[in-house]
Amino acid sequence: MRYYMRLGLPAPIHGPARLHVQHRPGQDAWTNLSGKFGIGPDHSTSEGGVSGTSGGGAGWQMRLAWYECDAEQGGPDERGWAPGFHLYDFQSNNPKGHRYGREQPPQFERWGQRAGTGGLLYAGHWYCIETELKLNTVMAGGAGYLPDGELRAWLDGRLVYEQTAMVFRSLPLVNPPHQPSRLRACRELGVRGLWLNWFHGGQTVNTVDRTLFYTGLAWARQYIGPMVLT
Numbered sequence: 409m410r411y412y413m414r415l416g417l418p419a420p421i422h423g424p425a426r427l428h429v430q431h432r433p434g435q436d437a438w439t440n441l442s443g444k445f446g447i448g449p450d451h452s453t454s455e456g457g458v459s460g461t462s463g464g465g466a467g468w469q470m471r472l473a474w475y476e477c478d479a480e481q482g483g484p485d486e487r488g489w490a491p492g493f494h495l496y497d498f499q500s501n502n503p504k505g506h507r508y509g510r511e512q513p514p515q516f517e518r519w520g521q522r523a524g525t526g527g528l529l530y531a532g533h534w535y536c537i538e539t540e541l542k543l544n545t546v547m548a549g550g551a552g553y554l555p556d557g558e559l560r561a562w563l564d565g566r567l568v569y570e571q572t573a574m575v576f577r578s579l580p581l582v583n584p585p586h587q588p589s590r591l592r593a594c595r596e597l598g599v600r601g602l603w604l605n606w607f608h609g610g611q612t613v614n615t616v617d618r619t620l621f622y623t624g625l626a627w628a629r630q631y632i633g634p635m636v637l638t
Contacts, residue, residue: 409602409625410538410632411447415489415531416619426478429612440610444494445620446472449541450603454590455582456501460509463502465552465581467593470541470559471497471605473517474529488528492518493539493559493569498576503553506575519561519568526561526568536624536634538562546579546596553578565634602627 430436448470452458456466473494477485495517496509508516520527529535544557557574560567577597584592594600604622608614626632 409447409449409540409627410536410634411622411626412534412536412624412635413446414534414621415529416621417532427612427615431611437611439612439615440608441476441478441616443474443609444471444605444607445474445491446537446539447602447604447622447625448472448539449599449601451577451593451597451600452591452603453582453593455584455593458497460497460499461501462497463499463506463576464578465583465593465597466501467582468576468597469497469603469605470494470539470576471603471607472537472539477528485528488530490518490520490527491529493561503551503575503578506555516571519563521569522567525566526563536562536564538565538632538634540631541576541599543577543598544575546577548579551578552580562631 426441427439428436429439450457450469451467452469453467456462456464457469462468471494473492473496475490477488477490495512499507499509505511518527538561540558540560542558545554546552553575555573555575557576559569559571559574561569579596581593581597584590586592606620624635
């Protein structure tokens with residue numbers, strides 16, 4: 409899948425944009441400067457997909473994640489976004505050894521692991537984003553899955569992320585009694601749709617206005633590449 413994305417130029421962000429929030433007595437936090445973005449394949453359900461519930465027979469999604477740098481040390485990362493796949497959602501529903509949100513460090517999902525390319529995105533620039541998801545094999549018997557899934561990302565035509573031997577789904581399906589208001593998993597948990605997810609957080613409200621622009625969406629079963637103007 410390929411599309412172009414630009415983060416709109418925000419108002420200047422400085423220290424006070426990160427606020428100290430008290431959820432309840434004894435439980436407090438600083439506001440997040442992170443969230444989810446992008447367009448990705450999806451088979452989320454009412455039983456699984458978001459908030460740490462992806463994987464297994466419950467459902468899955470492949471949102472992208474962003475983390476803004478506000479270290480205020482004057483370095484080149486300032487105000488940049490560290491992008492990646494939101495693999496945090498793959499936790500206890502997925503088989504052991506593939507619970508990426510618990511068993512892997514945060515760097516496992518981040519782009520820029522190939523010579524540093526794609527490690528940061530900046531506001532005001534158009535980027536060509538391409539992602540490839542090869543779902544792992546599933547079967548009715550045995551463990552219900554094979555660890556042969558693959559995940560890749562390209563930025564402006566350059567490979568910035570690649571992981572193989574991954575697991576995103578397994579059988580049997582989580583199959584609760586039918587309720588008209590709830591969405592169940594179906595078939596073998598293949599791609600059911602595309603999800604444009606633009607989300608802040610997290611556990612706190614957004615303190616900064618942000619705008620994203622998208623164009624040039626294309627979906628295929630093989631690598632597409634950036635648009636060529638003639």
